[in-house]
Amino acid sequence: MEKLISCCGLNCETCDARIATIKNSDELRKATAENWQKMFNAPEIPFESINCTGCRMDGAKFSHCDTCQIRNCVKEKGYKTCGDCGEMEACEIVAFVHKHAPDAIDNLKQLN
DSSP: OOOOTTTOOOOOGGGGGHHHHHTTTTHHHHHHHHHHHHTOTTTOOEEEEEEEOTSSSSHHHHHHHHOOOOHHHHHHHTTGGGOOOOTTGGOOTHHHHHOOOOOHHHHHHHHH
């Protein structure tokens, strides 16, 4: 299993923002921005902001990472991921991600 798993359990290896950053691809940044604008009803996402190496990795972070409740909770509790928390499966903060990406829970369980 790949080990670039985000705080919430998403696989950073398959994230278009990370791939665009690693490949330095403005074409993929533009496509990702357009996709996220629709997906999150956030027309203000500029393609130039699509830079991220992963929320737990050194390097560039997407602007949302600074305000991400999930990432901030993990950091405040001194955990590596939500998988380290005994309340993960009942957590309302990460529930949205796990509802739409149930494989994220499996990723977290496989890390431990």
